[in-house]
Amino acid sequence: MPRILVVGRTGQVGTALEAALPATGWPFVVMEAPALDLTDAGSIEAAVATARPDVVVNAAAYTAVDAAESQVELAYAINARGPGLLAAAAAQAGAAILHFSTDYVFNGTRGPWREDDATEPLGVYGASKLAGEHAVAAANPRHIILRTSWVCSATGHNFLKTMLRLAETRAELRVVADQWGAPTFADDLADAVVRLVPRLVAGEGHGLFHFTGAPWTSWHGFAEAIFTGRAGPRLVPITTADYPTPAQRPADGRLDCGRIARVHGIAQPDWIAGLGRAMAALSR
Numbered sequence: 001m002p003r004i005l006v007v008g009r010t011g012q013v014g015t016a017l018e019a020a021l022p023a024t025g026w027p028f029v030v031m032e033a034p035a036l037d038l039t040d041a042g043s044i045e046a047a048v049a050t051a052r053p054d055v056v057v058n059a060a061a062y063t064a065v066d067a068a069e070s071q072v073e074l075a076y077a078i079n080a081r082g083p084g085l086l087a088a089a090a091a092q093a094g095a096a097i098l099h100f101s102t103d104y105v106f107n108g109t110r111g112p113w114r115e116d117d118a119t120e121p122l123g124v125y126g127a128s129k130l131a132g133e134h135a136v137a138a139a140n141p142r143h144i145i146l147r148t149s150w151v152c153s154a155t156g157h158n159f160l161k162t163m164l165r166l167a168e169t170r171a172e173l174r175v176v177a178d179q180w181g182a183p184t185f186a187d188d189l190a191d192a193v194v195r196l197v198p199r200l201v202a203g204e205g206h207g208l209f210h211f212t213g214a215p216w217t218s219w220h221g222f223a224e225a226i227f228t229g230r231a232g233p234r235l236v237p238i239t240t241a242d243y244p245t246p247a248q249r250p251a252d253g254r255l256d257c258g259r260i261a262r263v264h265g266i267a268q269p270d271w272i273a274g275l276g277r278a279m280a281a282l283s284r
């Protein structure tokens with residue numbers, strides 16, 4: 001029976017994968033640093049050699065978009081070199097690899113973006129993730145790279161948790177209304193992985209795919225959905241210029257998810273349903 005090795009146990013997607021992968025019926029191991037540290041080539045090789053996987057799922061990344069601007073070396077080590085080494089170790093072991101990337105590989109001028117559109121990251125995080133895509137693809141032809149956006153869940157650091165935390169102490173929240181994209185709940189990503197892994201192992205449908213929740217919205221629209229039907233703060237729409245950050249973000253990060261539907265039959269999940277599940281989990 002094929003074996004799965006997951007990297008990034010404590011992250012949003014790693015946590016969701018640990019819950020979802022039993023549905024494959026396949027044995028799996030979920031690892032984290034230091035046992036598998038993407039900045040440590042030796043740990044990568046040793047972990048893959050020990051796990052002897054048929055497929056590796058890399059849910060680990062350096063995801064601090066603003067901090068990446070000043071931690072360039074670390075962002076590239078975790079998002080580019082490490083995934084390249086992991087993909088090579090997987091290839092050496094005869095395993096395929098599924099890796100995640102981001103809408104931040106685009107400059108955000110005019111979405112929805114297709115997989116074959118030209119990339120132009122605006123910041124270090126996006127550039128390091130793009131370098132990671134190239135490193136994974138070059139090291140292991142048996143790959144699926146899933147670009148996603150605005151990942152959210154009841155665990156970890158994300159926009160949903162930030163909004164709920166700020167709402168505890170503020171009557172008014174100013175939220176950017178001119179950046180467009182789509183929230184993607186980690187459990188929906190994990191369900192997509194459950195469907196993709198057997199196809200990857202079978203050699204079907206390798207390559208680059210976009211996968212996000214639907215429908216598209218703005219951060220302000222996402223915040224409105226979070227507080228719909230419950231007592232919440234007044235939400236004031238602001239522009240990107242009103243909220244300067246160290247890293248520039250794409251104004252239009254909408255990803256066209258048609259290819260994954262055509263090739264793998266995987267439809268975009270409704271993120272509002274995902275939001276409902278996350279809110280229910282948070283209230284337990």
Ligand SMILES: NC(=O)c1ccc[n+]([C@@H]2O[C@H](COP(=O)([O-])OP(=O)(O)OC[C@H]3O[C@@H](n4cnc5c(N)ncnc54)[C@H](OP(=O)(O)O)[C@@H]3O)[C@@H](O)[C@H]2O)c1
Nearest residue numbers: 008010011012013037038060061063100102148149150151
């Ligand atoms: N979050 C988003 O909005 C977003 C948007 C688009 C794409 N993505 C992509 O989706 C994927 C999953 O993101 P996520 O939101 O689940 O990330 P996350 O919650 O920030 O989790 C990242 C994981 O990577 C681990 N990690 C960090 N440095 C590592 C290292 N040197 N070696 C091994 N593991 C390391 C972290 O471990 P520690 O907890 O120990 O640090 C954590 O488990 C990533 O590829 C990300 O780039 C995310």
